[in-house]
Amino acid sequence: MFNLLEGIKVLDLTTVVLGPYATQFLGDFGAEVVKVENLDGDAFRAVRPGHSVDMGAGFLNCNRNKRSIAVNLKTSEGKSILRKLVADSDLVIHNMRGKSAKALGVAFEDLTQIKPDIVLCHAPGFSQAGPNADQPAYDDIIQAASGIAALNADASGQPRFLPTILCDKVGGLHLALAALGAMAYKLRTGKGCEIEAPMFESSVAFLMAEQLAGQSFIPPLGGTGYDRLLSPNRKPFATADGYISLLPYNTRHWQAFFNLVGEDELAQEPWVTDPVQRSQNIDRLYQVVAQAMPARTSAQWQQLLTERDIPCTPVNTVDDLLENPHLTATEFFYETNHPTEGRLRATRSPFQAKGVTQSPDLPAPKTGQNSRAILQELQVSDIEIDAMISAGIVKASV
Numbered sequence: 050m051f052n053l054l055e056g057i058k059v060l061d062l063t064t065v066v067l068g069p070y071a072t073q074f075l076g077d078f079g080a081e082v083v084k085v086e087n088l089d090g091d092a093f094r095a096v097r098p099g100h101s102v103d104m105g106a107g108f109l110n111c112n113r114n115k116r117s118i119a120v121n122l123k124t125s126e127g128k129s130i131l132r133k134l135v136a137d138s139d140l141v142i143h144n145m146r147g148k149s150a151k152a153l154g155v156a157f158e159d160l161t162q163i164k165p166d167i168v169l170c171h172a173p174g175f176s177q178a179g180p181n182a183d184q185p186a187y188d189d190i191i192q193a194a195s196g197i198a199a200l201n202a203d204a205s206g207q208p209r210f211l212p213t214i215l216c217d218k219v220g221g222l223h224l225a226l227a228a229l230g231a232m233a234y235k236l237r238t239g240k241g242c243e244i245e246a247p248m249f250e251s252s253v254a255f256l257m258a259e260q261l262a263g264q265s266f267i268p269p270l271g272g273t274g275y276d277r278l279l280s281p282n283r284k285p286f287a288t289a290d291g292y293i294s295l296l297p298y299n300t301r302h303w304q305a306f307f308n309l310v311g312e313d314e315l316a317q318e319p320w321v322t323d324p325v326q327r328s329q330n331i332d333r334l335y336q337v338v339a340q341a342m343p344a345r346t347s348a349q350w351q352q353l354l355t356e357r358d359i360p361c362t363p364v365n366t367v368d369d370l371l372e373n374p375h376l377t378a379t380e381f382f383y384e385t386n387h388p389t390e391g392r393l394r395a396t397r398s399p400f401q402a403k404g405v406t407q408s409p410d411l412p413a414p415k416t417g418q419n420s421r422a423i424l425q426e427l428q429v430s431d432i433e434i435d436a437m438i439s440a441g442i443v444k445a446s447v
Contacts (some may be wrong), residue, residue: 071223076114090416119417119444282335417444
């Protein structure tokens, strides 16, 4: 982790993926993240595979650089602990619907009664200003609602979900960005604020950057959709022994490619050299590429295209990434000893920082692993802590 946010205290009330993905970024940047869980722990802990019931692989990969306190927030003692945690925090972050936040006492107006300069960032499924405010949302729901599943339809037109929790992670990135902006505001003005980063709106904004297209103009200059991305010919190209992805993007790329495959005359055609005409003829261009690629192996193409600085890459499987030469060279994957889960493979933060201090990552915690230490920091006595553990108000993992 980096010391960029050192001294910033984050109260993490998030669950599953979207919120924990966001708060992991804050932890990676050095914030002190306290993850508040119910006594059974975050539901995502149970997703397999895993050695322990509460330490599944997905949870491990979304919750590094955090500490965990497990509390029954439905009890008066649990609510008292929550208020103390809020008073000791700079930022509260959650991914609840508005009515759930109000019921728990973590709506902005509740939090400012405890700490006037508190920052609240939250990511409900849908904007709380709209008619869908109270609807529950998970990744599949938002992939469908946002248009992503329809864009990914198969040849028959049947919508399909992308095989990754895209909207959770896109939402998490927006939530983390909101938290950084809100904290910058607080540090600059001394005032708290509330920022909402709804999952649905975040995903639609992410999609519409290129897909709003002709509907960006009034009157419209066309329909929605970025033509190149929607082309059925936009896909990895078959070579003599497999597949390769290449993307001649600008005029120099296209001319270099056509010269490489012996199409010197095509390289001078206006529909190749003019960016507007090239965009209008993208399927024609892709078809020329597809016809040329089977003449050589993937390795041969990789070498020839790289020599000409034409963007290209092999088509990797997820398994391939574990042995990818570039990722190996940058030590992106590393092995570590988890205190309860044994030897693990983990990913490093994708960020590289210079001029800041870096320290080892904290492994994802067990449910309530840090309950006792966190309560002690809040000036709760050991006698009180033991009593709450015995009463089932607090869980403290050994």
